Amino acid sequence: MNLASFPMPEQYCSSAEETLLGLVREASPIDSQADARVSFAGDVISGLSARHKQLPPKYFYDATGSHLFEAICRTDDYYVTRSEIALLRNVVAELAASIPDGAVLVEFGSGESAKTCLLLDAAPQLSAYVPIDISADALDEASARLAGDYPQLNIAPVVADFTGQLRLPAAADGRPRVGFFPGSTIGNFDKEGAVRFLRSARQVLGDQAALLVGVDLVKDEATLSAAYDDSHGVTARFNKNLLIRINRELSGDFDPEAFDHLALWNVAESRMEMHLVSCKDQIVNAAGHTFAFRSGERLHTENSYKFTADSFAQLAAEAGWSVSNIWISDEPRVAMVRLEPHP
Numbered sequence: 638m639n640l641a642s643f644p645m646p647e648q649y650c651s652s653a654e655e656t657l658l659g660l661v662r663e664a665s666p667i668d669s670q671a672d673a674r675v676s677f678a679g680d681v682i683s684g685l686s687a688r689h690k691q692l693p694p695k696y697f698y699d700a701t702g703s704h705l706f707e708a709i710c711r712t713d714d715y716y717v718t719r720s721e722i723a724l725l726r727n728v729v730a731e732l733a734a735s736i737p738d739g740a741v742l743v744e745f746g747s748g749e750s751a752k753t754c755l756l757l758d759a760a761p762q763l764s765a766y767v768p769i770d771i772s773a774d775a776l777d778e779a780s781a782r783l784a785g786d787y788p789q790l791n792i793a794p795v796v797a798d799f800t801g802q803l804r805l806p807a808a809a810d811g812r813p814r815v816g817f818f819p820g821s822t823i824g825n826f827d828k829e830g831a832v833r834f835l836r837s838a839r840q841v842l843g844d845q846a847a848l849l850v851g852v853d854l855v856k857d858e859a860t861l862s863a864a865y866d867d868s869h870g871v872t873a874r875f876n877k878n879l880l881i882r883i884n885r886e887l888s889g890d891f892d893p894e895a896f897d898h899l900a901l902w903n904v905a906e907s908r909m910e911m912h913l914v915s916c917k918d919q920i921v922n923a924a925g926h927t928f929a930f931r932s933g934e935r936l937h938t939e940n941s942y943k944f945t946a947d948s949f950a951q952l953a954a955e956a957g958w959s960v961s962n963i964w965i966s967d968e969p970r971v972a973m974v975r976l977e978p979h980p
């Protein structure tokens with residue numbers, strides 16, 4: 638992996654004076670740790686009991702998973718981050734020009750907020766930034782860093798699963814809202830989930846809104862497959878970390894070495910799929926239950942849907958949005974789409 642050539646997030650941004658005064662914390666409804674554990678156990682039990690075993694991808698992102706994901710984004714094989722950042726750099730002035738004075742930037746699944754500073758630098762008219770993420774650690778780190786770099790900006794982080802019911806903090810009251818959803822995360826929903834998310838974003842952002850969505854485009858299979866099975870094995874470790882998390886948090890006894898990482902292109906569904914494939918017949922215990930895996934049996938852990946400009950516009954339309962603009966990167970191609978509420 639060529640980490641050296643890939644800038645760390647702070648290098649994307651211009652750095653302002655160091656201060657922590659800009660950091661404002663809003664109270665937000667947070668599942669208690671115990672509740673989170675119970676939902677995790679429930680999802681593991683039902684997912685591993687299903688005929689086609691599967692787990693929801695949101696559980697990838699514990700502290701190790703979040704760091705491995707950042708490492709994936711810096712591999713040479715994973716083009717999505719690189720192409721999207723290059724594209725954002727090229728079009729950010731145009732994006733920023735359509736952001737109203739005093740608007741609030743709301744980012745869904747902000748993680749380390751690596752791309753956000755491109756927008757924050759180009760749109761000083763923003764009054765507040767609301768990063769929403771399921772990982773409190775990632776949010777803390779990112780908020781502290783941004784508070785130092787943008788002392789005039791009200792930073793109001795929300796620890797939440799952005800697929801659930803969302804309430805914005807007071808900083809967003811009465812202001813126009815611009816949603817930011819980069820990284821092709823929209824591709825990690827199934828069709829119904831994507832429409833549901835886009836509808837709920839439409840509702841949370843209100844009538845004055847715009848939504849900027851990073852969308853990965855259909856391309857040749859070799860490029861796609863390499864992106865989800867990088868030559869340094871970082872994606873494989875990321876995938877298997879899910880088993881390690883189950884072991885730690887749900888008293889599991891998975892042997893991660895007894896599973897292989899598999900990435901495959903499902904052309905009929907227009908999606909990349911990630912699986913963990915059992916290397917042998919084996920019995921695994923987790924969350925107080927026992928699960929049998931046959932040799933070669935797959936545990937489906939992630940989908941990443943790839944779109945065309947038309948297929949994405951259609952999806953957005955079903956959720957009450959129309960495409961007002963679409964920008965496409967150099968190869969390997971990804972798109973940045975600006976959505977407006979349907980008239």
Ligand code: TRP
Nearest residue numbers: 709717820821822825872939941
């Ligand atoms: N949303 C991105 C994508 O689908 C990131 C992602 C999610 C990802 N899960 C992944 C990238 C697993 C690599 C491997 O491309």
